Amino acid sequence: MVKEENKPCRNPGVFTDDNLRLLFLKKVLPKPCFSGLNLIQQVFVLRQAPDELQDQRDIRGFREPQPDLSMTVHVHTLPPLPPYFTALDSVTLILLPLQGIIPYGKPMDQYKGTILVTLQADRVPPDMEAQLKQAGDGRDVLIRTDTSGLEQELDTVEILMGFVPWDLIARMPHLRWVQLWSAGADGLQYYPALKERPFQLTSASGIHAQQLAEHTFGLLLAWNRRFPAVFAAQTQHDWRYVRAEETAVLAGKTMLILGYGVIGKRIAQIALAFGMQVIALRRSVPEALQEREKKEPLRIESIHALGSLLPAADVVVNILPYTEDTRHIIDAAALAAMKRTSLYVNVGRGATTDEPALIEALSSKRIAGALLDVTETEPLPEDSPLWDLDTVILTSHYAGLHPEYSALVMEIALDNLGRYIRGEPLRNLVDKHTGY
Ligand SMILES: NC(=O)c1ccc[n+]([C@@H]2O[C@H](COP(=O)([O-])OP(=O)(O)OC[C@H]3O[C@@H](n4cnc5c(N)ncnc54)[C@H](OP(=O)(O)O)[C@@H]3O)[C@@H](O)[C@H]2O)c1
Numbered sequence: 001m002v003k004e005e006n007k008p009c010r011n012p013g014v015f016t017d018d019n020l021r022l023l024f025l026k027k028v029l030p031k032p033c034f035s036g037l038n039l040i041q042q043v044f045v046l047r048q049a050p051d052e053l054q055d056q057r058d059i060r061g062f063r064e065p066q067p068d069l070s071m072t073v074h075v076h077t078l079p080p081l082p083p084y085f086t087a088l089d090s091v092t093l094i095l096l097p098l099q100g101i102i103p104y105g106k107p108m109d110q111y112k113g114t115i116l117v118t119l120q121a122d123r124v125p126p127d128m129e130a131q132l133k134q135a136g137d138g139r140d141v142l143i144r145t146d147t148s149g150l151e152q153e154l155d156t157v158e159i160l161m162g163f164v165p166w167d168l169i170a171r172m173p174h175l176r177w178v179q180l181w182s183a184g185a186d187g188l189q190y191y192p193a194l195k196e197r198p199f200q201l202t203s204a205s206g207i208h209a210q211q212l213a214e215h216t217f218g219l220l221l222a223w224n225r226r227f228p229a230v231f232a233a234q235t236q237h238d239w240r241y242v243r244a245e246e247t248a249v250l251a252g253k254t255m256l257i258l259g260y261g262v263i264g265k266r267i268a269q270i271a272l273a274f275g276m277q278v279i280a281l282r283r284s285v286p287e288a289l290q291e292r293e294k295k296e297p298l299r300i301e302s303i304h305a306l307g308s309l310l311p312a313a314d315v316v317v318n319i320l321p322y323t324e325d326t327r328h329i330i331d332a333a334a335l336a337a338m339k340r341t342s343l344y345v346n347v348g349r350g351a352t353t354d355e356p357a358l359i360e361a362l363s364s365k366r367i368a369g370a371l372l373d374v375t376e377t378e379p380l381p382e383d384s385p386l387w388d389l390d391t392v393i394l395t396s397h398y399a400g401l402h403p404e405y406s407a408l409v410m411e412i413a414l415d416n417l418g419r420y421i422r423g424e425p426l427r428n429l430v431d432k433h434t435g436y
Helices: 056-062 083-087 128-135 151-156 192-196 209-226 227-235 262-273 287-293 301-313 332-337 354-362 407-420
Strands: 002-006 020-025 042-047 072-077 092-094 114-118 140-144 157-162 177-179 198-200 254-258 279-282 299-301 314-320 343-346 369-372 392-394
Touching: 002 157, 002 262, 083 279, 083 369, 083 407, 114 128, 128 140, 128 287, 140 151, 151 157, 157 407, 177 407, 198 279, 198 332, 198 407, 209 392, 254 262, 254 301, 262 279, 279 301, 301 332, 332 354, 354 369
Parallel strands: 002 092, 042 072, 114 140, 114 157, 157 177, 177 198, 254 279, 254 314, 279 299, 314 343, 343 369, 369 392
Antiparallel strands: 020 042, 020 092
């Protein structure tokens, strides 16, 4: 006997788009909404447009609230219904014409824990505590500028914000949501078990594009116009003579951008304005996007084309997140594929580059130079050869800084706090499995 509920479920928790149909076994989910979420052992997802749902990771949110129940998720196309569906004698079918999938909505038990903020003292806006208290629907707010002594607080943390102590997250039993103060969610790579923990993770992606792009071009212009040598000469009152062949221009050169997200797009726009040819690489380029992007004045390709495109680039700009897939994506082979005259710019994350291979490529003049805002270990160890190579320009991982950084990220955090409390989809949700 199949009972069908066509009206949208009002209970926040799991939502789908128009093309998605959810089917729950009634035996394990007695109510046709989500208050019984912890009873679900199997979820059947029936789609009319299956190609949009690439794999089970898209719906992993169903599993997140109860990772220890080892919930099974089945994905099917509609029509037809899978044969065992009609064979089941006690089934509730819930059709939810709602938007997007929220991995985890408002906690079912209405638990109100603390909002814990961990930030360096100079990053805490003066009115932060009051703002979070006002928006936090009665939750206590704790701001810690030092993570020592946090042990006593872990039990009650429901929401964690800031540059977070990844090592402590697994010990927060009531944690539901983490709002990062950075664009990258690198901690997932260092604490992979957290991918299975039942909390939502959101980033500060979106607020870095302009300053990151300006910093990137600052590095490139410094290199092309020989600023480091001339500035060093200035300190010696030396009117440094620069030969024409020591200088370079960006116009007419080809830039290959690894990562075409918020920041990569801004870098691409500015590169085009400089008169450069631009090729940008993404993780995946869906068919529909490819069509649209064909109209853009740059070439957008999948990362799979990396090896074949590296030889074409005069400048390679790496603005990738650090994930399982991007670790050491620039290795000895990639560096060997680059032109001898090419520049490598890394403003994303140090661990996406095999640093010994980069040092070797620079030392052997396999590539012309490296402009780095990020390194594999930060701060860069005192004995790293990168300090002394004259073909390297280093900045100390501050390309993302902006004078209004705190205000910009607070805007995301407060917007997300409101959404969280209303059980709405959060902005900048990180897919813990892809890592960004
Ligand atoms: N130096 C700094 O101070 C600083 C500051 C801010 C950010 N960052 C770094 O910059 C990164 C990007 O930030 P964002 O805000 O631009 O992020 P974003 O909007 O999420 O964009 C990420 C981009 O990387 C692509 N990508 C992910 N995995 C990939 C893979 N395996 N191969 C190829 N492309 C891949 C994505 O491809 P799809 O388009 O196909 O999804 C997307 O285009 C951050 O994660 C952070 O590590 C550094």
